[in-house]
Amino acid sequence: MRSESMDKRTATAVLAEQLRLYRTKPYALLKDDVGQVNAYEVTTPDGSVYQIEVQVFWDGKPGGDIRVMAAIDDRGWRAVLPPSESFIMMPDGTFVDE
Numbered sequence: 001m002r003s004e005s006m007d008k009r010t011a012t013a014v015l016a017e018q019l020r021l022y023r024t025k026p027y028a029l030l031k032d033d034v035g036q037v038n039a040y041e042v043t044t045p046d047g048s049v050y051q052i053e054v055q056v057f058w059d060g061k062p063g064g065d066i067r068v069m070a071a072i073d074d075r076g077w078r079a080v081l082p083p084s085e086s087f088i089m090m091p092d093g094t095f096v097d098e
Contacts, residue, residue, distance in 0.1 A: 011050060011083060014042055015072040018052050019085055022068045027093050030066050034058060050074055059088050065096060 022030070033056040042050050050072050059067035069086035088096035 007048065008083070010044060010046075010048060011072050011074070014044060014050050015052070015070055015083065015085055018042065018054070018072075019068065019070045019087065022054065022056075022070070023087060023089075023095075027066065027089055027091055030056060030068065030089060034062075034066060048074065053082075059096075063091070065090050 035057065037053060037055050039051065039053045042052055044050070051074070052070060052072055054068065054070045056066060056068050059065040065088050067086055067088045069084060071082040071084040073082040090096060
């Protein structure tokens with residue numbers, strides 16, 4: 001765990017990779033994850049430990065678009081307002097705004 005501030009470049013790369021894992025899931029599998037929050041730790045090759053939290057929820061009405069939002073922190077002061085990214089998948093498996 002870093003003692004000072006989180007390395008933004010590394011954190012952004014780790015977050016993008018973790019979110020990519022969800023982006024590769026088909027809509028039917030993401031639908032099974034709706035309502036769940038998955039929190040876990042990732043250790044980078046340099047030994048930094050980051051906490052990832054991924055939430056999957058309907059982006060409107062049930063059965064419609066699904067939003068997946070992920071945040072990352074190093075349990076330091078950034079945990080108050082962690083960097084985050086998200087995407088929205090439509091029922092046909094395509095992404096909104098892409």
